[in-house]
Amino acid sequence: MPDLSFRVEDAAPVAYAAAPALGLRVRVENADSAEEIRGISLHCQIRIEAARRSYSAAEQRALVDLFGAPERWGQTLRSMLWAHAAAAVPAFRGAATVVLPVACTFDLTVATAKYFHGLEQGCVPLSLLFSGSVFYEDEDGGLALQQIPWSKEAAYALPSAVWGEMMDTYYPNTAWLCLRRDVADRLRRYQAERGMASWEQALESLLP
Numbered sequence: 312m313p314d315l316s317f318r319v320e321d322a323a324p325v326a327y328a329a330a331p332a333l334g335l336r337v338r339v340e341n342a343d344s345a346e347e348i349r350g351i352s353l354h355c356q357i358r359i360e361a362a363r364r365s366y367s368a369a370e371q372r373a374l375v376d377l378f379g380a381p382e383r384w385g386q387t388l389r390s391m392l393w394a395h396a397a398a399a400v401p402a403f404r405g406a407a408t409v410v411l412p413v414a415c416t417f418d419l420t421v422a423t424a425k426y427f428h429g430l431e432q433g434c435v436p437l438s439l440l441f442s443g444s445v446f447y448e449d450e451d452g453g454l455a456l457q458q459i460p461w462s463k464e465a466a467y468a469l470p471s472a473v474w475g476e477m478m479d480t481y482y483p484n485t486a487w488l489c490l491r492r493d494v495a496d497r498l499r500r501y502q503a504e505r506g507m508a509s510w511e512q513a514l515e516s517l518l519p
Contacts, residue, residue: 314342314343315459317439319335322334325477328412330481331417333477335413335467336411338408339353341404348404348446349447349448349454351459352397352444353399353411354441355395355411356439357413358440359437360436360438360466361390362389370429370431373430374426377425417481419488430471432472433471441464442460442461445457498510
């Protein structure tokens, strides 16, 4: 029976996707290199282990509305669910690599986007929890099925610069801000009454 292990080798922005996505290149290895794996329906829960890194003073200020005052981070800094991802691994013997696409957002009302946006440098510690179905050849040459146990995990230090590169690719020099509808309507009227050409002009006129 298959005994699989998983390792994240690297990460890079997914080019030409319909929406921002990060590709995690995962190496899947079977303990029995001679056994034929017919395919894997792979699922993954990805969590940000926020307590596993240190933060600069500027990062602490940027993340205060997410975790509270830094002196309370011993209680508030917790693991956060980032995403669920899935991929189909084709047939292989021994080992194979697959790109696990992770959908991303730059909506700063989303906690994980706010977290990434608040980092200046370093890496984001990730925990990947794998599950899914493994199709393999049994002793009689038939097709057999086995579930991947939840104990199959991998850790990866994602460079925060990779996330920044991805967002710059899709939204260069842009940030998303979600407003209440009535506030957006007031801002639109303010912009129109003053003949301003963009949202930026309206906001800049209101900011000190």
